[in-house]
Amino acid sequence: MSFLLLRGLSHSATACILLLLAACAAAPAQPLAAAPVTAAIAPANPTISAVSTPTPLLSFAEWRTLLRSDAIAAGIDAELFDRTFAGITLDPRVVTSDSSQPEFTRPVWEYIDGAVSVSRVAQGRLLKAQHRPTLKAIRSTYAVDHEVLIAIWGMESNYGSNIGSHNVIRSLATLAYDVRRQVFWRSQLLAALQILQAGDGPAQGLIGSWAGAMGQTQFMPTTFNQHAVDFDGDGRRDLWNSTPDALASAAHYLQASGWENGQPWGFEVSLPQGFDYALADPEVRRSVAQWRILGIDPVRTIDANEQSLATLFLPAGHRGPAFLLLNNFRSILKYNNSTAYALAIGLLSDALDGNSGVQAAWPRSDRQLGRSERIELQELLTSKGFEPGPADGIIGANTRKAVRTFQQSLGLPADGYPSHELLQKLR
Numbered sequence: 169m170s171f172l173l174l175r176g177l178s179h180s181a182t183a184c185i186l187l188l189l190a191a192c193a194a195a196p197a198q199p200l201a202a203a204p205v206t207a208a209i210a211p212a213n214p215t216i217s218a219v220s221t222p223t224p225l226l227s228f229a230e231w232r233t234l235l236r237s238d239a240i241a242a243g244i245d246a247e248l249f250d251r252t253f254a255g256i257t258l259d260p261r262v263v264t265s266d267s268s269q270p271e272f273t274r275p276v277w278e279y280i281d282g283a284v285s286v287s288r289v290a291q292g293r294l295l296k297a298q299h300r301p302t303l304k305a306i307r308s309t310y311a312v313d314h315e316v317l318i319a320i321w322g323m324e325s326n327y328g329s330n331i332g333s334h335n336v337i338r339s340l341a342t343l344a345y346d347v348r349r350q351v352f353w354r355s356q357l358l359a360a361l362q363i364l365q366a367g368d369g370p371a372q373g374l375i376g377s378w379a380g381a382m383g384q385t386q387f388m389p390t391t392f393n394q395h396a397v398d399f400d401g402d403g404r405r406d407l408w409n410s411t412p413d414a415l416a417s418a419a420h421y422l423q424a425s426g427w428e429n430g431q432p433w434g435f436e437v438s439l440p441q442g443f444d445y446a447l448a449d450p451e452v453r454r455s456v457a458q459w460r461i462l463g464i465d466p467v468r469t470i471d472a473n474e475q476s477l478a479t480l481f482l483p484a485g486h487r488g489p490a491f492l493l494l495n496n497f498r499s500i501l502k503y504n505n506s507t508a509y510a511l512a513i514g515l516l517s518d519a520l521d522g523n524s525g526v527q528a529a530w531p532r533s534d535r536q537l538g539r540s541e542r543i544e545l546q547e548l549l550t551s552k553g554f555e556p557g558p559a560d561g562i563i564g565a566n567t568r569k570a571v572r573t574f575q576q577s578l579g580l581p582a583d584g585y586p587s588h589e590l591l592q593k594l595r
């Protein structure tokens with residue numbers, strides 16, 4: 169992971185952030201269209217947080233002394249704490265990463281292109297075949313399909329080849345020392361100490377992303393403690409070096425998130441002429457059969473329960489592809505609360521299963537709004553009485569709703585998509 173939307177942030181704030189932020193396990197430094205964050209987790213989304221350097225009330229040494237008391241009270245062995253924190257200093261790279269707020273982010277189609285690249289699909293198919301016995305055993309235990317596990321593995325760590333190089337204790341100490349979100353990061357830090365005490369960490373210590381996501385599935389420490397499993401039977405939950413442990417842990421987490429084995433995450437659909445795009449709203453849930461009555465059809469044969477509830481999703485507005493999203497999409501969002509991430513996992517899963525890619529064209533000539541333009545859009549919507557929420561540059565549910573209402577007031581397709589043309593009309 170790399171970036172993060174905070175799982176601790178409100179669901180509505182993060183679930184709809186789409187198209188903002190960045191991050192991805194495999195390419196942490198690269199701003200993406202959406203915020204793939206990692207597993208389980210929820211670290212805070214650096215690009216949406218208030219930007220400042222930490223404003224400590226205590227020196228780091230004083231803070232560490234208090235942390236030591238809390239850790240011991242929580243059952244951490246004093247000797248382990250002292251050994252782990254020997255020589256630990258604040259990491260300026262983590263502060264920099266946590267404070268970055270890029271003006272421009274990649275559009276969702278570029279993010280998808282990178283996530284579902286030819287090479288990632290080819291490698292994933294090979295690995296799926298190579299690990300078939302393990303995947304079958306995992307499916308018997310956790311009832312989670314092979315493809316989604318390979319897709320998560322590919323997205324989170326490029327199949328285990330990019331698990332980060334930060335000392336997780338140092339990263340989390342740096343983040344927890346910052347008073348802005350110390351409760352969240354402090355709980356992650358204490359969980360990391362528990363992992364060490366349980367003897368699950370690798371010999372070289374806890375290695376991970378700058379934000380503390382660890383191993384081939386990039387689990388945050390609290391997620392690790394809840395969902396990591398020892399699947400190869402060596403007595404340790406080793407998400408760094410054991411692929412069976414990593415894949416089974418991802419399966420265990422998806423199972424806990426309500427995964428329905430054998431059901432699709434969703435599928436691409438075509439919309440009829442004159443369709444009311446306002447129905448593409450996460451709050452509008454209808455059965456697949458009801459959507460069909462409205463003229464919405466899958467672009468290829470699909471095997472989904474017609475009574476399953478689905479929402480309609482237009483990730484690039486009405487001029488781009490449309491998808492019906494089923495329950496398994498929501499399970500992926502629990503893994504990483506970014507719709508672009510979940511869409512990428514779904515499309516990569518499909519590709520690993522031999523399906524071709526997205527049929528409809530993305531509106532690649534669209535220019536994305538930069539952060540300052542998104543803020544201006546929100547300010548203009550507010551000034552005209554459309555209530556998009558705070559002008560924070562984040563296109564969440566409230567902003568989309570306000571955009572939709574503004575579009576309806578002008579008789580435009582009400583897809584809730586904040587295009588450059590829309591900003592011009594507001595100006």
Ligand code: CA
Pocket residue numbers: 397398399400401402403404405406410413
């Ligand atoms: Ca193991």
